[in-house]
Amino acid sequence: MSDPVDRIDELIAAAVAGQITPSEQHELDRLRREHPWINEEIDALRAVAARLQDTDDVTWAQPASTDALRDRILREIPTQHPRDRNHGPEIGSAPLRRTNRRPWLTPLIGAACLLIGLAIGFGAPALTSIAPSGPPGTLGAIEPIDVRDAVAGVQVDAELVAHTWGTEAVLDATGLDIGATYTVVFIATDGTQFPAGQMLGSPVPIHCRxxxxxxxxxAVRLEIRDAEATLVAHADLPDA
Known part of the structure; x- marks a missing residue:
């Protein structure tokens, strides 16, 4: 049996979309008299829809393919046919508190946000987030480095990211002894060593930060050492 709240959700959705039948309108009018918060819900949703429709600084550019988007949105929308709303259960006059209502708009708002995101992404690229780029030392930029392996069978690829609070290394490694502990160390210009963290050798490729x-x-050098402090891989870092 359908939940009475689900029935109210269906009627509110139909009213906001402007696709409510006369019988549904009669049912909704009765519910609005019994539960005044329904009026607030409908007014708020209509206001949001109006603001989106009147927004001038969000433009739409048709993406190259909309099939995947359409399928994704349809998966998020309940499969009940609109005409089935007329067969919903009769709702009693027991008070329904807003705090007990389920978030019926979550899938629909998610789909709407996806569409708005595409509109901004395709029509207003200046508003999208662009990853920083620049020479070594540029804050937030991804800096590939040349890692040399000192042990046969070990393969390590690494990238650095400069931050205001330090330096981050993004590592991909294979060939490390399973279960063995490895330490990542940065070495500064004056020879000071800064441990960055540890990782365990794994039978599957390792990706870690x-x-x-x-x-x-x-920082002038990156080293990866085993538990006996034997050098496993290293990289001399470009001047930043």
């Missing part, structure tokens, strides 16, 4: 409290412009 480690951080050290040394600024990128002060």
């Amino acid at each position: 480690v951080n050290a409290a040394v600024l990128r412009e002060d």
